Amino acid sequence: MSFIQNARKLLQQNIREYGMYIALFVIMTIFTITTKGIFISSRNIVNLVNQTGYIAVLAVGMTLVIVIRHIDLSVGFLGGFLGAIAAIAMVQWHLPVYLAIPLTLALGVLAGTITAFLVAQMKIPAFVATLAGWLIYRGAILVVTESTGTIIIPDKTFNAIGNGFIPDIPGIEFLPGVHKLTLIIGVLAIVLLIINEINSRKKKQAYNFEVLPMEMFIIKLVFTSALIGGITWLLAGYQGLSWTAVVVLVVVLIYHFITTQTVLGRHIYAVGGNPEAAELSGINVKKITYIVFGSMGMLSALSGILFASRLQSATTTAGSLWELDAIAAAFIGGVSPAGGIGKVVGSIIGALVMLSLTSGMNLMGIGISYQYMARGAVLAAAVIFDVATRNRAQ
Amino acid sequence: MNTPILEMKNIIKEFPGVKALNNVSFQVKEGEIHCLVGENGAGKSTLMKVLSGVYPHGQYTGEIIFGGNVQNFKGISDSEKTGIAIIYQELALIPEMTVYENIFLGHEIKNGAIIDWNETIKRAAEMLKKVRLNVNLAAKVKELGVGKQQLVEIAKALSKDVKLLILDEPTAALNEDDSENLLNLLRDLKNHGVTCVLISHKLKEVIEIADSVTVLRDGQTICTLETQKGEVSETALIKYMVGREIDNIYPKRENRQFGEVVLNIENWSAYDPALGRSILKDINFHVKKGEIVGFAGLMGSGRTELALSIFGNPDGYNITGEIFIMGNKKHFRRPQDAINAGVAYVTEDRKGDGLILIQDVKQNITIANLKEIANRGVVNDNTEVNVANEYKDSLNIKTPSIEQKISNLSGGNQQKVSLAKWLFVKPNLLILDEPTRGIDVGAKFEIYTIMTRLVEQGMSIIMISSELPEVLGMSDRVYVVSGGKIAGELAIKDATQEKIMQLATNY
Incomplete structure (x- = not known):
């Protein structure tokens, strides 16, 4: 088979998966051109990553919630509320940051467990249960900030999460102005990726499974390596990897591992694919529901922490519309509304698409009204594309 | 009677990588009952989808002539307009709507833009009379049994002035009485000039009702047999369907020595809070090692409920009674407990609650026992591939x-994947609920062979089945369930179809 035919076949078979990468690439290219390169500048990319952080972690949790055929509308204001709690814990209760953060995360898990109780035990549709949560947490933010208004957070460690960068290795003269540790991490990531891909390919070949033709495999490796390399170079050229990026990467790695490699992950997808069959296969569907909503609550708390830390304060409006951005990110990232299908990494790409649109249009000076419309159109287009390719695959 | 109402000529329909229909020709004479038989995957459903416009003109090659005209259907509504109606296995009724709303759904009787409900109800009553169904017109469809729902669906087809009625395995989900009733209705419709195409796996009913039979195999027309010419017989049909003769599809068992009692159920009763009534009453039975115990009975007699109530009770019945596994008293709170105690349950509805359709073969095989192939919660892909390949x-x-x-x-x-999934949990007792429903003769034979092999290796099997020949052919002992009770127990040498039916219908 010729090279072009291979490429076409590969694209056709994986159009759904590659579609969002292509979309992200196209969006970024367009904005780079329209903003005369400002969009792709180191500074803007770093900003983009930091702004995406709090939506990205929500999108990761939302992926699993939608995979098990539920939805969580309460995550935005829950995040906002818990961000305020973190601020209060440090400012009013004088808790140290390394206690305030675990406390907030634990409260997030608790909140998620309450949602799970309503959904799994009381059999209330998740849409309704979490809509109630949306209202309650919205009110709760106002209650806790009633006397103070916006709470300024003075803690430097806490604020570094949203604004700081990882330290560089001191004493290296080589490449001045470039963040060496970031470069090293980037190179390590590329090496690990290549080793991992080659191993997995060998394994598949040993079982006579279909693998990419060699030249396609190499192109894919070169392409992904170049992508990681490019982003690393951009980040390293500014101040290096931000703590937000580190948090998001860690969350994504953990959740990617859980969803693809563990029994728990398999059980989650089985529950989403067919809850009755899963129950009869000995999977405790209630338990899975508790775990998924509990994780969603924890990630909401993390999202609130990232946001509060970025603003260095807890505001009364924190959390509004986050849930919709997270849900949109998940759908753009290929999560199926019918359940059982969706990847954590896809949702992160979805979040990047949404935030790239905002960032790019901001740079171009487009008004907020048109921004909403553009984002709505992209969401609709993504889902239409998803449905169309899904039908063709059958 | 001899003019063809429908002619399909040289139909070719390709899917990516598969030729589902390869030059099929199919002819139905006016006013006959024409059966379409073939193994699963032979192309019967695809052919009917081509005919009804589900696959529109242009997606297949060949010619459809209906009522003397060449037809190029672009969709189902086109074929319906010319008088073709298809009734699928999965009924297309809205459960929450009433009988009369369902009958005229999609072709409402209107005065301008407003539905004329009085006329609708009157006409619906006429339709029900035609299908000899005596139910409250205002009842919701979900309150009716499957058999009655099927009749409502036929009434709906008749209300559209159907000339050709196609039924896709209408009796698969029906008990013997309802099936007989349906077949009588089809004869009745035939006398009123409705031509019928019946897709069925049940060869007995094919022989009973067909004027002619067309056999499909591997996407090709094998032959058309005429009842009048005496060409239709079970052996002939099986021979043409599978391309070989199967003398006896029930494999011989060498050793019928049974061991100790594996499962013992005592004074087992269950109440379903969702239905608000008692579903199982004072059931006692046992299963020995190496034994196949058949559970016969009509649809709705409580056999599936019995299996579920034993298998960790996922539907939340209120249960009294005792389970003993190998003589030890057990209490299963959820399916996982039953699985841990060595019980496996292959469900009746493999698509509904058996398999995860969007996942692959490998994932479906391992899902019930992932801990076997995992190390500290991390799934070992290599082991998984090996396990899946083994099965x-x-x-x-x-x-x-x-x-x-x-x-x-x-x-x-x-179905074999379902079996593999449950064999991988290494059970001592395998509960099979309608293990061969909706699968073809060849695959049935394979399932029976696997069952025989398993009991010879010392496994015990409970086989719930509505097909009496299967119960008689495979079981070592038979319990007949009726109205949530064990109506009788028969040693296999004493069991006959008549005795079983007598017990099953004896409330």
Whole structure:
């Protein structure tokens, strides 16, 4: 088979998966051109990553919630509320940051467990249960900030999460102005990726499974390596990897591992694919529901922490519309509304698409009204594309 | 009677990689009952989808002549307008709507833009009379049994002035009485000039009702047999369907020595809070090692409920009674407990609650016992592939790869994957609920062979089945369930179809 035919076949078979990468690439290219390169500048990319952080972690949790055929509308204001709690814990209760953060995360898990109780035990549709949560947490933010208004957070460690960068290795003269540790991490990531891909390919070949033709495999490796390399170079050229990026990467790695490699992950997808069959296969569907909503609550708390830390304060409006951005990110990232299908990494790409649109249009000076419309159109287009390719695959 | 109402000529329909129909020709004479038979995957449903416009003109090649005219259907509504109606196995009724609303759904009787409900109800009553169904017109469809729902669906077809009625396995989900009733209705409709095409796996009913039979195999027309010419017989049909003669599809068992009692159920009763009534009453039975125990009975007699109530009670019945596994008293709170105690349950409805259709063969095989192939919660991909390949070979699962999606497999192979999934939990007792429903003769034979092999290795099997020949052919002992009670127990040498039916219908 010729090279072009291979490429076409590969694209056709994986159009759904590659579609969002292509979309992200196209969006970024367009904005780079329209903003005369400002969009792709180191500074803007770093900003983009930091702004995406709090939506990205929500999108990761939302992926699993939608995979098990539920939805969580309460995550935005829950995040906002818990961000305020973190601020209060440090400012009013004088808790140290390394206690305030675990406390907030634990409260997030608790909140998620309450949602799970309503959904799994009381059999209330998740849409309704979490809509109630949306209202309650919205009110709760106002209650806790009633006397103070916006709470300024003075803690430097806490604020570094949203604004700081990882330290560089001191004493290296080589490449001045470039963040060496970031470069090293980037190179390590590329090496690990290549080793991992080659191993997995060998394994598949040993079982006579279909693998990419060699030249396609190499192109894919070169392409992904170049992508990681490019982003690393951009980040390293500014101040290096931000703590937000580190948090998001860690969350994504953990959740990617859980969803693809563990029994728990398999059980989650089985529950989403067919809850009755899963129950009869000995999977405790209630338990899975508790775990998924509990994780969603924890990630909401993390999202609130990232946001509060970025603003260095807890505001009364924190959390509004986050849930919709997270849900949109998940759908753009290929999560199926019918359940059982969706990847954590896809949702992160979805979040990047949404935030790239905002960032790019901001740079171009487009008004907020048109921004909403553009984002709505992209969401609709993504889902239409998803449905169309899904039908063709059958 | 001899003019063809329908002619399909040289129909070719291709899917990516498969020729589902390869030059099929199919002719139906006016006013006859024409049966279409063939193994699963032979192309029967595809052919009917071509006919009804589900696959519109242009997506297939060949010619459809109906009522003397060449037809190029662009969709189902086109074929309906010319008088073709299809009734699928999965009924297309809205459960929450009433009988009369359902009958005229999609072609409402209107005065301008407003529905004329009085006329609708009057006409609906006429239709019900035609199908000899005596139910409250205002009852919701979900309150009716499957058999009655089927009749409502036929009434709906009749209300559209149907000339050709196509039924896709209408009796698959019906008990003997309802099936007989349906077949009588079809004869009745035939006398009123409605031509009928019946797709069925039940060869007995085909022989009973067909004027002619067309056999499809591997996407090709094999032959058309005429009842009048005496060409239709079970052996002939099976021979043409599978391309070989199967003398006895029930494999011989060498050793019928049974061991100790594996499962003992005592004073077992269950109340279903969702239905608000008692569903199982004072049931006692036992199963020995190496034994196949058949559970016969009519649909709705409580056999599936019995199996579920034993298998960890996922539907939340209120249960009294005792389970003993190998003599030890057990209490199963959820399916996982039953699985841990060595019980496995292959469900009746493999697509509904058996398999995860969007996942692949490999994932479906391992899902009930992932801990076996995992180390500290991390799944070992290599072991998983080995396990899946082992079962693919030992159960002869026909799939291009274990990474193939389950929904792409034929019914028989899906059933084998279900079996593989439950064999992988290494049970002592396997509960099979309608193990061969909706699968073809060849696959049935394979399932029976696997069952025989398993009991010879010392496993015990409970087989719930509505097919009496299967119960008689495979069981070592038979319990007949009726109205949530054990109506009788028969040693296999004493069991006959008549005795079983007598017990099953004896409330």
